[in-house]
Amino acid sequence: SSGINAELPLRPGTTPGVPPLVSTDLQIIDMGNCSPRFLRSSFYTLPSTKDLANQINMPLSFAIQPVAMLRPDETPLATVDMTVLGGPLRCRRCKAYINPYVKFIDGGRKFVCNLCNIETDVPPEYFCNLDHTGRRADAAERPELSRGSYELLTTTDYCKNSTFPQAAAYIFVIDVTFASFQSGMV
Numbered sequence: 001s002s003g004i005n006a007e008l009p010l011r012p013g014t015t016p017g018v019p020p021l022v023s024t025d026l027q028i029i030d031m032g033n034c035s036p037r038f039l040r041s042s043f044y045t046l047p048s049t050k051d052l053a054n055q056i057n058m059p060l061s062f063a064i065q066p067v068a069m070l071r072p073d074e075t076p077l078a079t080v081d082m083t084v085l086g087g088p089l090r091c092r093r094c095k096a097y098i099n100p101y102v103k104f105i106d107g108g109r110k111f112v113c114n115l116c117n118i119e120t121d122v123p124p125e126y127f128c129n130l131d132h133t134g135r136r137a138d139a140a141e142r143p144e145l146s147r148g149s150y151e152l153l154t155t156t157d158y159c160k161n162s163t164f165p166q167a168a169a170y171i172f173v174i175d176v177t178f179a180s181f182q183s184g185m186v
Helices: 050-056 178-183
Strands: 039-041 062-064 079-081 103-105 110-112 119-121 151-153
Touching: none
Parallel strands: 079 151
Antiparallel strands: 039 062, 103 110, 110 119
């Protein structure tokens, strides 16, 4: 048992314990962490030291499914348009994207990256005052500051050869599971 009641909504980032099994049918509410429908890790908990990681001797891997089907009772992905800023707001040192875990300081004129702890200026077009707790007043309305999964519109600066890609014509999926090898499919 995963310790999660499938009758209740799963709130990533607030539910203790391990993620639900892939086959568990439940509603997922995005509250700042990516839905396990889109991204799953091979580890529930990362090793805290290099020695422990060497003892485990297992590679860290992720199952990524960016076009996963949502249940009808789940909120669809929001779309964030960052073209007015010339692209997504990022940390000046490590280039991490703005996310629910950055800390805004200096009245909202800067943010501290949650990955490298470097301060980055906030462009005037993105500025918003902070509330009495130090959070941006508009954080709940901005998917990039309140959700773990969202669609991002950006400029051609983020595209190969500075041109938007064409729509995919074909997507190939190859089943390379042990069962497919045993059956002779592969």
